[in-house]
Structure formats: C-alpha cells, structure tokens
Amino acid sequence: MKLKQVGDPREVEIEIVARNGAIVRAKIDGNEVIAELEMLADGSAILQFDGRRVRVLGARTRNSILVAAGPASFEFTPVEGRAGASRHGLAAPEVTAPMPGKILKLLVAEGDSVEHLQALAVLEAMKMETTLYAESAAIVKKIRVGVGDMVDHGAVILEFSPPAPADPSKRESTVPDA
Amino acid sequence: MPPAWRVWYAPARVKPRTINKLLVANRGEIALRIIRSARVLGIKTVAVYSEADAGAAHVAAADEARLIGPADPASSYLNIDAIIAAASAAGADAIHPGYGFLSERPEFARATEEHGMTFVGPPAAVMAALGDKVAARRIAIDAGVPVVPGVDTGDLATARAFAASAGFPVLVKAAAGGGGRGMRVVNAAAGLAAALEAAAREAQAAFGDSRVFLEKYLARPRHIEIQLLGDQHGNVVALGERECSIQRRHQKLIEESPAPGLSAGVRDRMTEAALNLARAAGYRNAGTAEFLVDGDNFYFLEINARLQVEHPVTELRFGCDLVAEQLRIAVGERVAEPPAPRGAAIECRINAEDAAHDFRPATGRVINLNLPAGPSVRIDTHLGVGAEVSPYYDSLIAKLICYGADREQARTRIVAALGEFALLGIKNTAAFLRDVVASPAFARADLSTRFLEENFPSWANADGDLTAALITAALVADGVLGAARGPAAANGARDQAGGADLRTPWTELAGFELWGRR
Numbered sequence: 011m012k013l014k015q016v017g018d019p020r021e022v023e024i025e026i027v028a029r030n031g032a033i034v035r036a037k038i039d040g041n042e043v044i045a046e047l048e049m050l051a052d053g054s055a056i057l058q059f060d061g062r063r064v065r066v067l068g069a070r071t072r073n074s075i076l077v078a079a080g081p082a083s084f085e086f087t088p089v090e091g092r093a094g095a096s097r098h099g100l101a102a103p104e105v106t107a108p109m110p111g112k113i114l115k116l117l118v119a120e121g122d123s124v125e126h127l128q129a130l131a132v133l134e135a136m137k138m139e140t141t142l143y144a145e146s147a148a149i150v151k152k153i154r155v156g157v158g159d160m161v162d163h164g165a166v167i168l169e170f171s172p173p174a175p176a177d178p179s180k181r182e183s184t185v186p187d188a
Numbered sequence: 189m190p191p192a193w194r195v196w197y198a199p200a201r202v203k204p205r206t207i208n209k210l211l212v213a214n215r216g217e218i219a220l221r222i223i224r225s226a227r228v229l230g231i232k233t234v235a236v237y238s239e240a241d242a243g244a245a246h247v248a249a250a251d252e253a254r255l256i257g258p259a260d261p262a263s264s265y266l267n268i269d270a271i272i273a274a275a276s277a278a279g280a281d282a283i284h285p286g287y288g289f290l291s292e293r294p295e296f297a298r299a300t301e302e303h304g305m306t307f308v309g310p311p312a313a314v315m316a317a318l319g320d321k322v323a324a325r326r327i328a329i330d331a332g333v334p335v336v337p338g339v340d341t342g343d344l345a346t347a348r349a350f351a352a353s354a355g356f357p358v359l360v361k362a363a364a365g366g367g368g369r370g371m372r373v374v375n376a377a378a379g380l381a382a383a384l385e386a387a388a389r390e391a392q393a394a395f396g397d398s399r400v401f402l403e404k405y406l407a408r409p410r411h412i413e414i415q416l417l418g419d420q421h422g423n424v425v426a427l428g429e430r431e432c433s434i435q436r437r438h439q440k441l442i443e444e445s446p447a448p449g450l451s452a453g454v455r456d457r458m459t460e461a462a463l464n465l466a467r468a469a470g471y472r473n474a475g476t477a478e479f480l481v482d483g484d485n486f487y488f489l490e491i492n493a494r495l496q497v498e499h500p501v502t503e504l505r506f507g508c509d510l511v512a513e514q515l516r517i518a519v520g521e522r523v524a525e526p527p528a529p530r531g532a533a534i535e536c537r538i539n540a541e542d543a544a545h546d547f548r549p550a551t552g553r554v555i556n557l558n559l560p561a562g563p564s565v566r567i568d569t570h571l572g573v574g575a576e577v578s579p580y581y582d583s584l585i586a587k588l589i590c591y592g593a594d595r596e597q598a599r600t601r602i603v604a605a606l607g608e609f610a611l612l613g614i615k616n617t618a619a620f621l622r623d624v625v626a627s628p629a630f631a632r633a634d635l636s637t638r639f640l641e642e643n644f645p646s647w648a649n650a651d652g653d654l655t656a657a658l659i660t661a662a663l664v665a666d667g668v669l670g671a672a673r674g675p676a677a678a679n680g681a682r683d684q685a686g687g688a689d690l691r692t693p694w695t696e697l698a699g700f701e702l703w704g705r706r
Binding site: 057 | 386544545548551552555558578579609612613614615619622650653654656657658659665666668670
C-alpha cells in the first residue's frame with residue numbers, strides 16, 4: 011500500500027511481503043527489509059532490523075495510522091486516488107483544515123479566481139496563525155465556513171472548481187515579438 | 189495546626205497573612221506543579237478548569253475543582269470574574285496564577301486583593317509597570333541599564349523612521365507579550381505595515397492588548413536571564429542565570445544553567461543590573477530579568493513578573509522549590525541569600541508539534557506513554573494515558589529537566605532520557621530535541637538565538653526511525669499490530685472502522701490483548 015505522512019507530499023510504497031512468526035519481510039519503495047518483531051507486556055513492541063532495536067507503538071484512528079518509534083512520532087494516511095480532481099488541473103477539489111482551530115480571516119470570496127500558492131484563509135490554532143494557500147490555480151466555488159468559526163481537523167473550508175482556460179488572445183499578447 | 193513555615197511575627201508595616209487554601213488559576217503541567225508544592229506546605233488546593241479540561245490531571249490532583257467556563261480561554265482561564273467567583277465560593281484565601289493566561293495581568297492581581305485574597309506574585313502596580321515591555325524599557329533606561337535600541341510605539345510613521353535610521357532587520361514586539369507571541373522580524377520596509385498589523389492581532393488574541401513596539405534586531409545574540417526573588421521588606425536576591433538561547437520563532441525550547449562560557453564579569457554586571465532594576469521597581473515575589481548578550485555587552489529586554497516555564501533549571505542547581513518560595517514571600521516571609529549553586533541543569537520543552545513538518549501544531553489523545561526516569565531526571569507533565577491535547581491551549585506537553593555535576597553529564601543524561609520518552613497519540617518534538625542536545629554544536633555550547641536556524645534549518649526523523657515506523661504502520665494496517673482509536677474511544681466502545689479493542693481500562697479488563705495478535 012501507499013502511505014504518506016500527514017503534512018508531507020511524498021508517497022512511500024510499503025508492503026509486508028511475508029510474516030513467519032516473529033520474522034517480518036517488508037518492502038519499502040522496492041527495498042527489502044527483514045525485521046524481527048517482539049511484543050512487550052505494556053502494549054509496545056520491539057522491531058529489530060539492520061542491527062537496530064527500536065521500540066514501537068502503533069494505533070489506527072479513523073483517518074490515519076499513528077506510530078511512535080522510540081521518541082519519534084509519525085502520522086500516516088493511506089494515499090487515495092484523486093483522479094477526478096487532477097484530470098481538471100486541480101491539485102485538490104477542496105481545502106481542508108490541517109489542524110483544529112479558529113478561522114481568523116477569509117482572504118478570498120466565492121467566484122474568485124486564485125493562483126497557485128495564493129493565500130486563502132488564516133487559521134488560528136494554539137494561539138499561532140497559519141495561512142492556508144492554494145495548491146493550484148482554481149476558482150473558489152463555495153466557502154463553507156465563516157470568520158470566527160471553530161473547525162475540526164479535516165473540515166472543508168472551501169471548495170474549488172477548475173480554473174478558467176487561459177484566454178488565447180490574452181496569451182498571445184504576452185508572447186514577446188519575435 | 190498551622191504549618192511551621194508561616195510567619196506570625198512580621199515587621200509592623202507588613203500585615204502578616206496566612207494561606208490555608210490556594211486557588212491555582214491555571215491548567216496543564218504548571219497547575220499540577222503548583223498544587224504539589226502547596227500540598228507539601230499543608231495548604232489545601234482548588235483547581236479551576238474549562239469544559240475541555242474536565243478530565244485533566246490538575247483537576248484530579250487538587251483537593252477540589254471548579255468549572256469556570258467553556259473551552260475557549262477567553263471564557264474560562266482568562267475570565268477574571270469567573271475565577272474570582274470560584275475562589276470566593278471555595279473559600280480560598282490566595283490565588284497562584286502560574287505562567288501565561290492571567291499571570292501578568294495587573295487587573296487580575298488587583299481583583300484578587302480587592303476580594304480579600306492574597307495574590308501570589310508582584311503587586312498590581314509593579315506588575316503594570318514591569319509587565320509592560322514599553323514601560324519596563326523606560327524604567328531600565330532610568331536605572332542606567334542598557335537596552336536594545338528601539339522605539340516605544342507601533343505607530344507606522346515612527347516605526348518607518350526608526351527602521352530607516354537603525355537599518356533592517358527590526359523586531360516588532362507586543363507590549364504585553366511573552367513566549368514569542370505577537371513578535372515579528374521585519375527584513376525590509378515593504379513588510380513593516382503587515383508585520384505591525386499581524387503582531388497586533390496576535391497580541392490582541394493572546395494577551396487582550398494589541399499594543400506593539402519596535403527594536404533593532406541583533407545579529408547573533410544569546411538570551412540569558414536572571415532569576416529574582418523579592419520580599420515585602422525591600423530585599424531582593426538573585427538565583428543565578430539561565431541560558432535560553434535555543435529558540436524557535438522566539439519561543440524557548442531548551443534552557444540551561446549556568447550559561448556556558450559566560451565570564452564571571454559579565455554575569456556579575458548582569459546580576460547587579462537585574463537587582464538594581466528590581467529594587468528601583470519595588471519588585472516582589474518571583475520574577476526574571478531577561479537580557480540579550482552580545483559578546484561582553486548585554487541589553488535589558490524585560491522583566492517577566494511571574495514564575496517562568498524554565499524555573500526547574502534553577503531549582504535543580506539551587507536545591508530549592510521556587511513555588512514554595514513564592515508562597516512564603518506572599519505571606520510576608522523574608523528572602524534569604526541563596527546558597528552557592530551546584531552543577532548544571534538542562535531543560536527541554538516537549539511540545540505537541542510535528543517537528544518534521546514545520547512544527548505544525550498537533551492535537552490528539554494519549555494512547556500510550558513511556559516517561560523517562562533515572563538519577564537526576566525530572567519530568568513535569570500533565571500527560572497520562574487518555575489525556576487529551578486540544579487546540580485551545582498552548583502546545584507544551586512536558587518539560588524534561590536533567591541535573592549533572594557538570595554540563596556534559598547533564599547533557600548526556602538528557603540525551604538518554606529523551607531516548608526513553610515515547611508517546612503514542614500526539615505528534616511531539618521529543619525526537620527533534622534529542623537530536624539537538626545530541627548534536628556536536630550543542631555539545632560545544634556554540635549558542636545564540638540563531639542556533640536552530642544555523643544548525644537545524646530543516647529536520648527530519650532519522651531514516652531508521654522512519655523505516656521502523658513504516659513497518660509498524662503496515663502491520664497496523666494489516667491488523668497485526670495496534671489498537672484502533674475512534675471518536676467513541678473514551679466510552680470504551682468498539683471502533684466502527686477498525687473493530688479492534690480500544691485501549692481503555694474497561695476494554696483492557698475484558699481482553700488484555702492490546703495489539704490483537706493473530
């Protein structure tokens with residue numbers, strides 16, 4: 011299966027090829043890793059591989075898989091196809107809250123055309139401000155929140171429709187004279 | 189019977205007071221820490237909590253607990269009327285504000301005293317003068333203490349004129365600020381207006397006071413502060429310094445004492461300046477004078493009129509309990525010259541943030557937790573299995589403090605202790621902090637407030653940890669490992685999606701197989 015870390019665009023292919031008792035054969039982006047798994051009484055487990063010994067903990071939530079490997083903490087989500095959206099030249103059909111927080115500012119209105127990396131909204135979480143940016147050019151179809159609203163992690167803030175096709179006459183005018 | 193430490197015979201001009209019941213107007217690790225010290229002194233404690241904190245550790249630790257409002261801090265932990273009402277209803281005779289929230293709000297100190305209760309902190313008037321960074325700058329200038337060049341206002345025209353003459357970068361700061369909130373570095377004239385606006389908005393949200401001012405931004409300073417204790421009789425003592433240079437976006441992450449390599453001459457001059465300032469201001473109770481140090485020059489920044497987050501560093505070197513000292517001072521006892529400090533201490537602040545992804549705030553519930561232990565290892569935390577980190581409050585979830593005979597022993601101890609820390613359920617900065625304290629640059633004590641920019645401009649989990657995490661995630665996805673967790677977790681129900689047992693005392697009693705082996 012393909013996983014990516016929350017907040018990270020990189021995808022990693024991980025597959026458990028075989029499991030024989032405590033021995034786990036995994037493939038990570040094509041590279042085989044053989045690990046020994048040892049369960050502990052407190053709910054953790056020890057993974058031994060490549061001469062390392064790492065204490066791990068894992069749990070599934072509704073949307074993701076949480077892992078602690080020693081003091082390191084991870085959150086993975088399975089990668090799902092976004093074929094419908096990408097076909098129309100959109101990085102994502104909607105903008106969701108990356109964390110729970112309060113909508114401080116909305117910087118666009120419904121019907122606005124936005125450019126790649128244009129600021130869309132300002133979210134306040136844990137007393138810090140986070141600006142949300144457009145991942146691609148798009149048109150703001152619908153805004154689902156208001157200023158001052160508290161939103162949950164993953165709540166849809168606004169929906170996009172595909173950007174208007176570039177006006178050919180406009181494009182021509184930007185081409186320098188030969 | 190009153191505890192032995194109380195003062196029954198104080199000088200005539202100071203009314204002797206007693207504290208029988210203390211309300212702690214805070215939450216998280218600091219509320220827990222204050223409750224512990226009060227209990228040792230035989231003082232009853234009252235916790236206050238918001239709706240989001242109903243199951244929190246400080247609620248369980250206190251002798252009684254009172255709900256003061258909804259999760260939003262403005263309606264609960266910043267709600268002076270609700271807290272005073274809770275204190276009166278509980279029959280408390282004193283309030284400890286902790287740090288953050290209302291700790292530096294003179295109107296809260298005033299309201300406490302007006303309702304016949306003792307405020308464990310400086311008097312409202314002193315706090316008003318010193319807690320305000322702009323006013324504090326003026327006091328320092330009058331006391332002959334050097335300050336960073338700057339202007340006392342966030343007025344755009346004045347700010348532009350100052351920046352043009354002093355040169356960029358400049359620093360926009362909140363007059364009521366602390367903890368880096370409402371602070372912005374401005375590198376060019378074009379960004380000045382936006383920075384003033386954003387800082388003012390952040391300051392308004394965090395402190396309820398939107399005033400900002402401007403300072404010249406020093407290139408590579410160290411941040412060193414002096415711990416002070418002042419009593420009602422005019423005595424002020426200093427308890428050494430703390431180096432707080434390891435910061436990210438002006439938020440301290442690692443603090444230590446002594447400040448490595450600080451010359452005795454500079455330390456003595458800074459200590460003298462801090463004492464002069466505190467005396468000039470009529471300072472009382474615990475406070476901290478912060479300085480920027482640039483070579484042999486130092487500049488006064490501000491006095492924090494409260495207990496600092498990093499106070500345990502001082503406690504480990506001086507063998508003292510600063511909260512107990514605060515309570516003693518509040519009832520009129522005299523401060524004594526402290527003993528000579530010993531050894532070295534280092535503190536790491538573990539935050540609920542995703543260090544690998546721009547320190548994005550993280551929330552969640554603790555599913556499993558392993559806290560470090562060992563000789564000279566102290567951890568101040570409110571976390572336990574089931575504890576929730578919500579988006580409403582600060583991201584600090586644990587402070588790990590280690591003592592050593594010298595810096596290197598304290599450092600190696602904290603590297604090892606961070607390696608023991610394991611938290612499932614909330615992404616946190618423990619692995620990042622371990623890498624920082626284990627780094628050669630930190631071991632060399634090549635410190636400045638730019639340390640993290642220079643040495644850790646970006647950070648990622650070690651490849652080995654990522655490999656282990658990916659294998660674990662795949663085993664969890666396959667159902668080989670891991671407890672499922674869903675919105676019904678607190679009720680001990682079965683998760684709709686996963687169907688595996690949730691980790692609660694109830695499900696564990698029924699079936700202890702957490703990982704669900706196959």
